[in-house]
Amino acid sequence: MFKKIQMRLTWMNAISYFIFLVLFLTVFYVSFAQILNKVQENMVESYAANNTDKFFNIYKGPPKPPNRFELEVDQVSFFYVISKDLEILYGEELHEGFNKVLQTNLTPVETKQFKRYEYEGETLLVMTQAVRMKGETLGYIAVGQNVTLYEALLQNVLILLVMLLIVSSIGIGLLSYFLAKKSMAPIQISYEQQRQFVANASHELRTPLAVIYSSLELFEEQMKQQGTNYPRDTMDDMKNEANYMNEMLSSLLTLTRSDQNQIELNINEVDLSNVIIQRTRRFAKTVQHLAFQLDVADELMVEADKILVEELLYILLKNAVTYTQEGTVSVRAYEEVGLAKIEVADTGIGIAEEDLPYIFERFYRADKIRNKSGTGLGLAIGKVITELHNGQIYVQSELSKGTTFTIELPLKHK
Structure with missing residues (x-):
C-alpha cells in the first residue's frame, strides 16, 4: 500500500x-x-x-x-x-x-x-x-x-536546453522519489505501530470474548434448569454484541494479515458454479423474507482458494440481505472473454451515487439509511479477496432501486 x-x-x-x-x-x-x-x-x-x-x-x-x-x-x-x-x-x-x-x-x-x-x-x-x-x-x-x-x-542553445531537460528530469525523478520516501517514513512508522496494535489487541480480545460468550450460554442454560425467569431479550442482546465484536476482530485480523501480505492462499482447481449454488442455497435457508434466484452457468472452473471464495460470496449475500427489506436477491454467474463473472443483485434501498467510490474503504458507511448492523469491513475484505485472486469487483446502484455487485475472476486455462 x-x-x-x-x-x-x-x-x-x-x-x-x-x-x-x-x-x-x-x-x-x-x-x-x-x-x-x-x-x-x-x-x-x-x-x-x-x-x-x-x-x-x-x-x-x-x-x-x-x-x-x-x-x-x-x-x-x-x-x-x-x-x-x-x-x-x-x-x-x-x-x-x-x-x-x-x-x-x-x-x-x-x-x-x-x-x-x-x-x-x-x-x-x-x-x-x-x-x-x-x-x-x-x-x-x-x-x-x-x-x-x-x-x-x-540551435546549439536549443540542444543544450534539451540535454539539460533530460538530465534534470532524471534528477527530478530521483529527488522526487527521495522526498516522497522521506515524507512517507513517519506516516509508515505510525501506521505500522497502529497496525501492530490492532493485531495484538485483536488477538488478545478474542479469548475474553470467547469466555464471555460461553459464560452467557452457560448462564442461560442454568437459568433454564433452575426455572429462573431471566429476560430473554437481554440475554440475546448480550450474545449478539459478543458475536458482533468477535466478527469485527476476525475482520481486523484478516485485513491486518492482508496489509502484511501474510494471507496464505490454498490454490486449487475449483468448480465455481458448484460453490455458488451451494453457498447461495445454504444462505437462503436462513432468510425467510426474501426470494432467491439462481442463474449459474455450468463448469465455471477457476484456480482459487475455495474457503476465501465462499467467504467472498457470503459477504455479498449478507450485504444484499441486510439492505433489502423485501423483494429478491439474484445470483448470476456466466463466462465472458476468459473471465468468470458473478453478479449479486438485490432490490433493496440502494447506494447514493456520491458514496459509490468509497464503499470498499474500511469502516466507510454510506448515509444513515444504510447504517445498520455490521462492522463496515465486509466489502473491504471482499475487495482484498478478489484482488488476491487477480480479479476485480464493481458496483452499480441506485437509491430505492437496488444494488448489483459484479466480480470478475480469471477462468482456468483449458
Whole structure:
C-alpha cells in the first residue's frame, strides 16, 4: 500500500517539477531567440544607417550599369539598390546569384521589412526599405547580413536546453522519489505501530470474548434448569454484541494479515458454479423474507482458494440481505472473454451515487439509511479477496432501486 502511495507522490512531484522546468526553459529559449533576433536586426539597420550617403550617391550619381553586382566575399554585410519598378540596379553581394532569388521575392514596402533566406547552406537576413527624398520614393534598398553563426548559436542553445531537460528530469525523478520516501517514513512508522496494535489487541480480545460468550450460554442454560425467569431479550442482546465484536476482530485480523501480505492462499482447481449454488442455497435457508434466484452457468472452473471464495460470496449475500427489506436477491454467474463473472443483485434501498467510490474503504458507511448492523469491513475484505485472486469487483446502484455487485475472476486455462 505504501509503495503505491510513494510512487504516486513521486510521479505527482516529478510531473509538477517537470512541467515547471519545461515552462521555464521554454520561456528562456523564446526570450533568448527574440533577443538574438533583435540583435541581428539592429546590426542590419546599423549597416543601412552607416551607408545612407552611399545609397543616395548611387541614386544621384552617374548611373550604374544595370544588373551590375560586385562580390564582397570578405564581408558579412551586403546591399542591393532597387528601382521604383522593383528592378535590382546594382549591388554588392556575398553570394553570386542571390540577386535572382531576391528579385523573385521583392514587393513594395512602406516600412522596414525583414526576411530570412536559406541560400547555399547559409542563412541571410535581409531588410528591405524605401529610399525617399523630399517625400518622393526614389526606389528601395535591400540590406542584409550573413547570420549563419547566430542561427548555429541558437540551435546549439536549443540542444543544450534539451540535454539539460533530460538530465534534470532524471534528477527530478530521483529527488522526487527521495522526498516522497522521506515524507512517507513517519506516516509508515505510525501506521505500522497502529497496525501492530490492532493485531495484538485483536488477538488478545478474542479469548475474553470467547469466555464471555460461553459464560452467557452457560448462564442461560442454568437459568433454564433452575426455572429462573431471566429476560430473554437481554440475554440475546448480550450474545449478539459478543458475536458482533468477535466478527469485527476476525475482520481486523484478516485485513491486518492482508496489509502484511501474510494471507496464505490454498490454490486449487475449483468448480465455481458448484460453490455458488451451494453457498447461495445454504444462505437462503436462513432468510425467510426474501426470494432467491439462481442463474449459474455450468463448469465455471477457476484456480482459487475455495474457503476465501465462499467467504467472498457470503459477504455479498449478507450485504444484499441486510439492505433489502423485501423483494429478491439474484445470483448470476456466466463466462465472458476468459473471465468468470458473478453478479449479486438485490432490490433493496440502494447506494447514493456520491458514496459509490468509497464503499470498499474500511469502516466507510454510506448515509444513515444504510447504517445498520455490521462492522463496515465486509466489502473491504471482499475487495482484498478478489484482488488476491487477480480479479476485480464493481458496483452499480441506485437509491430505492437496488444494488448489483459484479466480480470478475480469471477462468482456468483449458
